Amino acid sequence: MIKFTKRYFLLLINSSLFFFSFRASSQEKTIDDYINVATSNSPLLKDLNNQILINKLDSAIVLANYKPLVGLNSTGTYAPIIRGFGYDEALSNGKTFSALVTVNQSLLGKRRMNNEILGLSLLSDSVNNTVKLSVNDLRRNIITQYITAYSSQKQGEFDQKMYRVLKEEEVILKKLTQKNVYRQTDYLSFLVTLQQQELQMKQNQINALNDLAVLNYLSGVISTDSVKLVEPKLIPSSAQTLKQSLFLKQYHIDSLRIQNSRKIIELNYQPKIGVYADAGYNSSFIDQAYKNIGFSAGFTVSVPIYDGHQRKLQYNKLDILDRTRTNYRDFFIKQYTQQQVLLKQQLSQQESLFSKINEQIRFTESLIKIDGKLLQTGDITIADFILAIRNYLDAQNLSRQTNIARLELINQLNYWQQ
Numbered sequence: 001m002i003k004f005t006k007r008y009f010l011l012l013i014n015s016s017l018f019f020f021s022f023r024a025s026s027q028e029k030t031i032d033d034y035i036n037v038a039t040s041n042s043p044l045l046k047d048l049n050n051q052i053l054i055n056k057l058d059s060a061i062v063l064a065n066y067k068p069l070v071g072l073n074s075t076g077t078y079a080p081i082i083r084g085f086g087y088d089e090a091l092s093n094g095k096t097f098s099a100l101v102t103v104n105q106s107l108l109g110k111r112r113m114n115n116e117i118l119g120l121s122l123l124s125d126s127v128n129n130t131v132k133l134s135v136n137d138l139r140r141n142i143i144t145q146y147i148t149a150y151s152s153q154k155q156g157e158f159d160q161k162m163y164r165v166l167k168e169e170e171v172i173l174k175k176l177t178q179k180n181v182y183r184q185t186d187y188l189s190f191l192v193t194l195q196q197q198e199l200q201m202k203q204n205q206i207n208a209l210n211d212l213a214v215l216n217y218l219s220g221v222i223s224t225d226s227v228k229l230v231e232p233k234l235i236p237s238s239a240q241t242l243k244q245s246l247f248l249k250q251y252h253i254d255s256l257r258i259q260n261s262r263k264i265i266e267l268n269y270q271p272k273i274g275v276y277a278d279a280g281y282n283s284s285f286i287d288q289a290y291k292n293i294g295f296s297a298g299f300t301v302s303v304p305i306y307d308g309h310q311r312k313l314q315y316n317k318l319d320i321l322d323r324t325r326t327n328y329r330d331f332f333i334k335q336y337t338q339q340q341v342l343l344k345q346q347l348s349q350q351e352s353l354f355s356k357i358n359e360q361i362r363f364t365e366s367l368i369k370i371d372g373k374l375l376q377t378g379d380i381t382i383a384d385f386i387l388a389i390r391n392y393l394d395a396q397n398l399s400r401q402t403n404i405a406r407l408e409l410i411n412q413l414n415y416w417q418q
Contacts, residue, residue, distance in 0.1 A: 030230045031146050034219045038142050039135060041220030048131045055124040059117050066106060066113045073278075074099040093284035100280035107273040115267060119260045126253045132246050132418070140415040143232070144408065145215045150229040151404045152208035158397055159201035165393075166194050169386060234410040236347070237417050242336065246418050251329040258322050265314050272302040336416065343413045350406040357399045364392035 039045060079092035086092075170190060177187040216223055242248055276298055283292030367388050 027225060028228050028230055031143055031232050031234075034142050034146060034215060034221075035139055037221055038138055038219040042134070042138060044134055045131060045138075048127055048134065051127050052124050052131075055120050055127070059120045062113060062116045062120065066109050068103055068105045071102050071104075072100070073102055093286060096282075096284045098280065098282040100278040100282060102276065102278040104274060104276045107275060108271070112267045115260065115263050119257070119264070122253060122257045122260055126250065126257070129246060129250050129253060133250070136246065136415060136418045140411060142215070142218060143234070143411045145211070145218055146229065147232060147404060147407050147411065149208070149211040149215045150232060151400075152204065152211040153229055154400055155397075156201070156204050156208045158393070158400070159197070159204050162393055163194075163197050163201050165389060166190075166197055170194050232407055234407050234414070236410050237414045242333065245336070245416075247332060247336070247416075248329070251325060251332070254325050255322070258318055258325070261318055262315065265311055265318075269304050269311055272300075274300045276300070339416055340413075343409055343416070347406065347409045347413065350402055350409060353402055354399070357395060357402060361392070361395045361399065364388065364395050368392055 074097075076095075076097040077092070078095045079087040079089075081087075081089070081094070173187055173190055177184060212227060212229075213224075215221075277295065278297075279295035281293050283289045
């Protein structure tokens with residue numbers, strides 16, 4: 001009997017210690033592949049980039065509005081008097097016609113123009129920062145789902161290896177049971193464990209396909225092809241000062257936009273001066289109509305005097321907006337600081353756990369080798385040997401799960417450090 005167990009259990013030892021390598025004919029993809037596709041497919045990013053182009057066109061329109069405006073205006077009227085009834089000719093002139101080329105130019109408008117252009121520039125800065133924040137959000141979401149899908153695939157590989165090992169054990173255990181080495185009840189109990197593992201393997205295969213489908217959905221990829229995800233290589237990004245944060249930059253831009261709005265209010269209450277000129281034909285046809293070709297010129301002055309204290313009310317409104325901005329900024333700084341401390345602490349704990357898990361893996365490997373020698377002499381039961389194998393696989397799975405948790409923490413840390 002000892003000879004028989006040695007021949008069959010040596011195969012079991014080899015299959016437990018040296019797992020089958022995963023050879024996939026499916027296409028391999030990395031995190032960057034999905035991030036690049038998601039970035040190019042995102043309608044939000046396309047919309048934001050189009051808004052930047054629109055702001056550039058609005059700046060060109062502002063510049064055009066402060067240049068001389070030239071126009072052609074023509075009017076004609078006819079007020080007949082029928083049987084003594086009609087408009088007073090002293091007022092209507094009976095009939096009139098004008099065709100004039102007009103030129104209008106605002107003076108003292110350079111500060112107003114510069115302020116409007118600055119406002120559009122700040123709006124573009126805000127949209128640019130929103131683009132970066134949106135890319136950062138998209139990147140985090142894609143990486144999070146990629147890690148989930150990768151974890152599901154690795155879990156599927158683990159289940160397949162576990163199932164193959166148990167299947168080989170079932171073949172050996174069946175032959176030993178037929179030779180009355182083990183009881184029939186032991187064999188049936190083992191079959192239940194094998195069937196449970198098979199069901200778990202199939203369920204996890206479904207989960208892996210669903211997680212990959214979600215990853216494709218988030219990236220805007222229409223595909224049902226089998227894809228093998230490459231192990232993500234994430235490292236914490238270099239620490240940046242809070243002033244360099246994209247999140248805090250938005251509050252600074254909002255502050256500049258509020259200041260710009262104050263200048264707009266101030267300029268609206270300054271005098272406005274403009275000049276105009278026209279030339280062409282303007283006649284009532286009463287006397288020597290052919291001589292009614294000429295020109296005119298003039299100026300306009302507008303000085304606001306009283307508007308019911310609207311300027312003060314508008315300033316008060318901006319003060320409230322600025323206080324709101326400050327409250328959000330201060331609260332963000334507190335959250336940011338707390339988040340950084342918490343994520344770094346959790347990452348340190350996960351990394352320190354690796355050494356303990358690796359120690360457990362080395363211990364279970366040594367235990368399997370010892371149990372393998374004891375099997376050759378019949379000094380250990382197959383149940384104890386199976387337990388040793390399961391402990392080894394559980395340790396490997398724990399190592400994998402810890403690595404996944406570490407990657408997710410790095411992803412979150414990098415998100416806040418952008």
